[in-house]
Amino acid sequence: MSEKKIPYKIYLEESEMPKEWYNVRADMKNKPAPLLNPGTKQPMTLEELSGVFCTELAKQELDDSTAYIPIPDEIRDFYKMYRPSPLVRAYCLEKKLDTPAKIYYKFEGNNTSGSHKLNSAIAQAYYAKKQGLKGVTTETGAGQWGTALSMACSYFDLDCKVYMVKVSYEQKPFRREVMRTYGASVTPSPSMTTQVGRKILEQHPGTTGSLGCAISEAVEVAVSSEGYRYVLGSVLNQVLLHQSVIGLETKKALDKYEIVPDIIIGCAGGGSNLGGLISPFMGEKLRGEKDYRIIAVEPASCPSFTRGKYAYDFCDTGMVCPLAKMYTLGSDFIPSPNHAGGLRYHGMSSTLSQLYDDGLMEAVSVEQTSIFRAAEQFARVEGILPAPESSHAIRVAIDEALKCKETGEEKTIVFGLTGTGYFDMVAYEKFHNGEMSDYIPTDEELAASLAKLPTV
C-alpha cells in the first residue's frame, strides 16, 4: 500500500478490537521466575495468592502456558467506551525533525484516567465483581492508577479504597478529587487506619509517606476485611496480560497498512505499558518469526534495568508482599523526587526482567530535563501534552529518528504514548522556570540498597 494512504490516525473498527488477551509467557522458553512466599521462600500457590488477589486474577498470575485468554464481554463493552485507541502517524514531528524515519505512536491518554492504566483496572474490577466481592483496595502515588481503578469500580459499583502517598495527596489535590468524583475513598498514607500505618507514624511522625508504605496499608486492609481483595496496577503478570490489548491493537493497525516496525520503544516503570505494547511483537520474536529492536526507557534516577541486579526482592518496603525475581535497585532504594511518578519503582516486571536477561530487549536510561525538552518539542508539533512518564519514550524515539537523519535510513519507529500530562503542570512549570534538576544515584548508593537484598 502506498504511504500516502496512511492517515494521521489509524483507528480500528469496533469489530476489529481484540477478543483475547495475549499471554507472552506462553511463548517464553525461559519462564519468568515464580513469586515466592516471603516466609517459606517457596513458590506462592494459587490458594496463597487467592487470599490477596481475586481467584481468577491469581490464576492469570500463575498461568504461563495459555497463550490466548478470552476478554469477557463486560470488559470489552467498557473498552469500547475509550478504545480502540488511535495509532498516530507523527507526520508533524517527522517534518520538524526533518528525518526520513517514519514515527508512529499508540496514544493511550484519551480517557479520564489519562493513561493506559484503565486497561487493567477494568479487568481487575470485573473479576472482583464476578467473585461477589464488596470492594478492592490499592495504593497510588501520582494518582493515575488510583484514578483508573476508581473509574472501573464506579462502573461495576464496587467499593474502592485508595491509599495515596501523603505527599501526593497534599500536592495533587486534583487527582484526589477525580477519584472522589468516581466515588472512591482516598486516604493519605501512612494513616491511622492500619497497624502498619500506625507503626510507621509512631516511628516517623513527620513522614510524607512512600509507595511501599501505601502498598503495605492497602494489602493489610484487603486481607483483614471481609469481601475485599488487593489490586495492583503494574509489575504483575496479570497486569501485563491485560495491557496486551495495547500491543494487539497496535499490531493489527500496522498490519492493516502493511507496516513493519524496526524499533519499538516504551517507557518502563513497573513494566505495565512496555509489557503490553511489545507483547505480540515479542511473541513473534520468541517464535522466531520476526525480529524487532525493542527498547525500554527508564529514568536515570531510577535505573532498575540499566543499573539494577536480577535477583529476588521484596515488592514493597513493608516486606509483606511476595518476593519477585526481577531487575531491582533494592526495596530500600528511595528514588530522587523525579517528576515521572509512575516510573519511580525500585523493581521491574518479572516477565520483562527475564526477557531482558535473555537479551531479547535493550534498555536505556534518560535524564529528567532531557525528557521535558522532548515533551515540549512533541507537544508543540503534535498537539498532545504528554505525561512525563510517556515522554521517556518520546525522548528515545526522537533520538532514534535523529540517528536516521544522520544515516539516511528510513526506519519505522513505534512508541507508546501512555498518557497525558494535565496533572503534571507543576513539573512543567519547574521546567519552564529553569528550576528542574537531574539526579543520578551514585554507585555507592545503589550498592548500599542492593546489599540488603533478601537471600533466597
Next chain:
Amino acid sequence: MSEKKIPYKIYLEESEMPKEWYNVRADMKNKPAPLLNPGTKQPMTLEELSGVFCTELAKQELDDSTAYIPIPDEIRDFYKMYRPSPLVRAYCLEKKLDTPAKIYYKFEGNNTSGSHKLNSAIAQAYYAKKQGLKGVTTETGAGQWGTALSMACSYFDLDCKVYMVKVSYEQKPFRREVMRTYGASVTPSPSMTTQVGRKILEQHPGTTGSLGCAISEAVEVAVSSEGYRYVLGSVLNQVLLHQSVIGLETKKALDKYEIVPDIIIGCAGGGSNLGGLISPFMGEKLRGEKDYRIIAVEPASCPSFTRGKYAYDFCDTGMVCPLAKMYTLGSDFIPSPNHAGGLRYHGMSSTLSQLYDDGLMEAVSVEQTSIFRAAEQFARVEGILPAPESSHAIRVAIDEALKCKETGEEKTIVFGLTGTGYFDMVAYEKFHNGEMSDYIPTDEELAASLAKLPTV
C-alpha cells in the same frame, strides 16, 4: 439499519472529514444584524474590521451569503491530528437512566486544549500566518481558549500574547503553564502593559480583573502593534463558521447510520459550540427540509437568552469593541462566580440571537449544583469527566431522557460534550464538600444593567 450495529463510538474516516465549513447565515431569511462602529453607529466596513481582525477573517465575519467556504488544506491537516472527533452512543447512560431514549454526544474534549475551541483557533492562526503577521493577541478567562490559541500559534510559529483575567492567572496556574508549554506569553490582566490596564489599576488598585478588561487590553495591543491582530474564541460569526465542523461531522456520522435526531442540545456561553453543533441541522430547518427541537442551555447565573434583552450592546466592558445586536444582560452585568467560566459572558452570538428571536430554537437555564450532579452521574457511567460548561448540556439531555422514560417515547437526543474538566477540579472539590451554592440574579439586578444599554 438495525440498532445493534451502532458502535459505541462512530468515527468518520479521514476522507469523510468536512472539506468546507457551512455558513448558516446564508440560509437565514432574517440575517443577523451587522456589527456597528461604536463611534458612528454605522455598520462596520471591511476596512474598519481589518484593522482589528485578519482581513480574511473580517471577510468571513461580514459574509452572510456564501453557504460553503472551503477549509484550507493546512487547517485540515491540523484537524487530522485530533479530528474527526467521536460521536458517542451513550449506551451506559441510557442503561443507568433506564430510558427508551437514544442518547448520542459529540465529544470535543480529546485534545490538549480540552475543548472545541481549537477548531477556530487553528483557523484564525492560519489566516494570521497567511497574511504575514507576526502574531496575535487575545484574552482568556478560564483558559480553554488561550490554550487552544497557544497550540495553534505554536503550530504555525506565530507569536501569541494572552491576557488572562488575573484571578484565573493566579487560581489556575496549570492552564497558564500549558500555554507557556506552547510558547505563549501570558500576562495577568489588568496589567501595566496597556493604557487601559494602567487606567483600571489606577482606579481599582486591588482588582482581580474581568474578561471585559482583558478583551480591551488585548485589542489595544493588537491595534497598536505592528504586525499583530486580535482574535476571539466565541460570539463572532467567523467563529461559528469554523465551529460548523462539529455539526457537519455529527450530521455525517448520524447519516451513516440513518439516525435522525429529535432533539439537539448544546451549552451556550457566547455560542461557539452551540452554533457549530446545530448549524447543518438549522440549515435543514431554515430550508424547510427537516424539523428538530434545538435547545440552548445556559447557566441560571448568566441567563442571556432566557432573561436578557435582544438589543445592540457593547461586546466588552471597556466599550472599545464594535456594538453587536444580541441577547444581552448588559455589558455592565457581572455574573456571579459560577464555575463554568466559559459560559460567563453577558451577551450571545448575533447569529444565534436572531435564530432564537425567530423562534427557531429554545433556551433553558439551569443551576450550578444541578449541573455538577449531572456531571458526576455522567462521569461514573460514561467514563469521561466533563467540563462544567459541557455539563449544562448533559443536565438537559438527562432531563429529556427522563421525560422519555415517563412517556415511553424513544426519542433520539444528540448533545455536544464540548470538553473535559481536568482543570476544574477545584469546582468539583467544592461540589463534593457541599460548599457549592446556586445564584440567580434578581430582576432588579438585571434591570439595572439593562438600563445602561447604548442607544442606537
